Amino acid sequence: MATLLKNGLVYQDGELVREDVLINGDKIQALGTDLEKIAPDAEIFDLDGKLVAPGLVDIHEHYREPGFTYKETIETGSKAAARGGFTTVCTMPNLNPVPDDVETFKKQVELNEANSCIHLYQYAAITKDETSEEVVDMEALKEAGAFAFSNDGHGVQSAGVMYEAMEKAAKAGLAICEHVQDDSLYHHGVMNAGKKADELGLPGILGVSESAQLARDIMLAKATGVHYHVCHVSTKESVELVRLAKEYGINVTAEAAPHHVLLSEEDIDGNDGYYKMNPPLRSKEDQYAVIEGLLDGTIDLIATDHAPHSREEKAGDMRKAAFGIIGNETAFACMYTALVKNGEMELAQLLDLMSYNPAKLFGLDAGVIAPGKQADLAVLDLDHPEVIEEADYLSKAVNTPFTGNEVYGMTTMTFVSGKLVYRHK
Known part of the structure; x- marks a missing residue:
């Protein structure tokens, strides 16, 4: 009918x-x-x-199944995405087991198809278990249907491993989508390093832990020609690095998460686990730089980084709470209200950032309303x-x-x- x-x-x-x-x-x-x-x-x-908008496209969500279904399932995550207007979602591989080989990956795809009410594309890991130094068989995983490769939640610490991964991904014609984090500068922080962290007596995460690894990866992307995509950009230095990379013709794209656009560390009233996310909420200056990056096209798209956790995991002290924030049900409305209704961004630009741009950049059949x-x-x-x-x-x-x-x-x-x-x- x-x-x-x-x-x-x-x-x-x-x-x-x-x-x-x-x-x-x-x-x-x-x-x-x-x-x-x-x-x-x-x-x-x-x-x-x-x-009537093209179905929204989110290239960065976590559905927790298998392994962590007390947090979220494919069914609940996809229904939440549909409530937020998303019709196409790309899901991260931080699962148990990690989809880092063909057999496990194919089982994950079958699970996605059986339980999702929307279009799901699955990431494969960059390395075995997301943390080892053994790069996965990217050609085989591409054949199995991998959307792209990511170790989201874990920065690839070795430049040599990342170089090898980029070479293989470039040969396979797929993107590396990286959570940039140099663990030697991370210092097990729970919020942005700065005045607010000092005020609350909480350990801070240095902004340079993101930008230093990003600078490394941009040069590796230049050397390998891979499509390198930066997940959840959060610092002014990272925005500037992406801007410079594009000026030099390096195949680098980037995303911003709504929480980094709409909030800063100044919005954290106290030691509240609901404000703990990685990357953390940064300074006002960083927040404004991310907004400017969206407005001038340096940042290509908006992705929610929908990261569900149980109430117990997010309760109380930020030192003990899990990292992450949900967002696929509210992303468009929050962005529209804060930016479009306030006159900072045109509706057309917001729609493109959340539908057409991610579809075009990653070759997805989405983001356009037209006969056929x-x-x-x-x-x-x-x-x-x-x-x-x-x-x-x-x-x-x-x-x-x-x-x-x-x-x-x-x-x-x-x-x-x-x-x-x-x-x-």
Whole structure:
């Protein structure tokens, strides 16, 4: 049966167009008006002027299955993503077992396909168990369906190992997506090193632990020609390094997470585990640099780094709490409210950062609304505010300081391959 979305404001070719969308099967059949003539028996949804956006694309999420299903599962994580308007998500390999060989990887893909309500692409690890110095068989993992390679949560400490990994990834034609962290400068901190950490009496994480390894990796990327993607950029020095790399024609791309755009260490009121994340919330100066990097195109896309944990793991002292913040249910609304409604960013740029750009950079079939394209769509309410309530989360986890915020732009419906997978209650 066909589906007709009427009276929407459709984001198409960089513009907002008042038109209807006809879905037939898993594809968009037509855009325009009077589409009832084409499909008189279609199920009709009157959108009352709401935004119809390409399904959002998130290249950085953690679903914890197998190994840590008390935190999240593929089912709950994908349902949470659909609530946030995401129709395509790329999931990280920090699982148990780590998908670092063909057999384990294929089992992971089967698990994803059996339990996800959205399109899932799976990362393979860069090295065995994400922490050893043995680079995985990248060609074989590509054949098995690997989206890209990452040791997210662990920086690759050896320059020689990273060089070898980049050479192999370049040969395979896939990206290295790196959590940049030099452990010798990390010092087991729990928040950004600086005045706020001193005030709270907490050990700090030096900003140079990120930027020093990033500088190394940029030069290795130049030498190997690999597509090198920087995960969750958080410091002004890292933004400048990415900017310089692009000026020199090095194949480097970067992402920013919403929490690094919207928060700084100054928002941490006390020793609260909900504000513990890696990289940590940095200074106001760093926050502004990340925003500027998004605005001027230095940073290519927004990725949530959705990292669910149990209540117990995030409770109390930051020294003991787990690193991470959830975000796939609220990312668009929080970014839209803080940046677009306040006039710092155009709606079109935000939509591209969260849909078209990641799809284009990583060769994914997503991010565009056009006849013949996959019917992956998010219907977003830009006009009516909604308070983010803990009780509404579809994720198993609630570890975010954004709970209680009033936002615009929450999702009312999400379609994946033409199927309605989320509808606002």
